[in-house]
Amino acid sequence: RKEVEQDPGPFNVPEGATVAFNCTYSNSASQSFFWYRQDCRKEPKLLMSVYSSGNEDGRFTAQLNRASQYISLLIRDSKLSDSATYLCVVNTGFQKLVFGTGTRLLVSP
Amino acid sequence: GAVVSQHPSWVICKSGTSVKIECRSLDFQATTMFWYRQFPKQSLMLMATSNEGSKATYEQGVEKDKFLINHASLTLSTLTVTSAHPEDSSFYICSATVLGGTQPQHFGDGTRLSIL
Numbered sequence: 184r185k186e187v188e189q190d191p192g193p194f195n196v197p198e199g200a201t202v203a204f205n206c207t208y209s210n211s212a213s214q215s216f217f218w219y220r221q222d223c224r225k226e227p228k229l230l231m232s233v234y235s236s237g238n239e240d241g242r243f244t245a246q247l248n249r250a251s252q253y254i255s256l257l258i259r260d261s262k263l264s265d266s267a268t269y270l271c272v273v274n275t276g277f278q279k280l281v282f283g284t285g286t287r288l289l290v291s292p
Numbered sequence: 293g294a295v296v297s298q299h300p301s302w303v304i305c306k307s308g309t310s311v312k313i314e315c316r317s318l319d320f321q322a323t324t325m326f327w328y329r330q331f332p333k334q335s336l337m338l339m340a341t342s343n344e345g346s347k348a349t350y351e352q353g354v355e356k357d358k359f360l361i362n363h364a365s366l367t368l369s370t371l372t373v374t375s376a377h378p379e380d381s382s383f384y385i386c387s388a389t390v391l392g393g394t395q396p397q398h399f400g401d402g403t404r405l406s407i408l
Contacts (some may be wrong), residue, residue, distance in 0.1 A: 187335075215396075217396050224383070224402075224404070225401070226298075226385050226399040226400060227336065227385075227403050228399070229396050229397050229398075232396060242360045260317065268333070270336075274396075278324060278326075278389050278397065279338065279341070280326070280338070280387075280397060281335075281338075282335040282336040283335060284333075284334065284335040285335060
């Protein structure tokens with residue numbers, strides 16, 4: 184079983200749609216959690232950290248369920264510029280990050 | 293915000309050549325730098341963790357004699373791919389952080405290495 188699992192997609196949605204991505208992780212001792220965005224042939228860029236209390240940044244909402252070892256990302260009012268691969272990332276300790284394979288999002292006009 | 297610079301961004305060279313990639317933290321001191329590799333349509337895989345002034349810690353399956361890492365200062369780490377072969381062609385990305393800090397890692401722009 185992979186340490187971090189994501190549905191690879193692609194998720195094809197029209198502009199303005201709401202889309203949700205899920206991620207599960209296997210190491211119950213994992214300490215912190217992030218969503219990164221990666222555009223084609225580019226480096227990952229931090230989108231947001233994920234907390235158990237849930238956190239929101241504009242159109243983006245992230246949620247962590249430690250009991251279920253489950254992380255989610257919700258994007259509201261999708262824009263064309265949201266098209267990218269979204270990486271679920273888990274810090275397993277000592278800043279060691281484990282990346283999911285990513286979920287590809289395609290937003291169309 | 294924290295900026296990490298990686299150089300070069302693209303390398304094409306012949307098989308057998310050694311290639312050096314630099315990773316610099318521009319506006320903060322990075323006690324720890326990480327080197328990742330990403331093959332097409334795969335996730336980033338950690339290759340090694342580099343701590344300033346000490347030997348790098350390599351992940352299982354990564355040859356330390358092939359991928360030489362030097363972290364001589366708090367702002368610079370280098371990865372040298374020695375005697376590169378076509379199977380070493382990949383996207384190499386570094387990241388930097390301050391160990392013990394709560395901030396997530398900051399990534400360099402990545403280096404696309406193509407070995408002919």
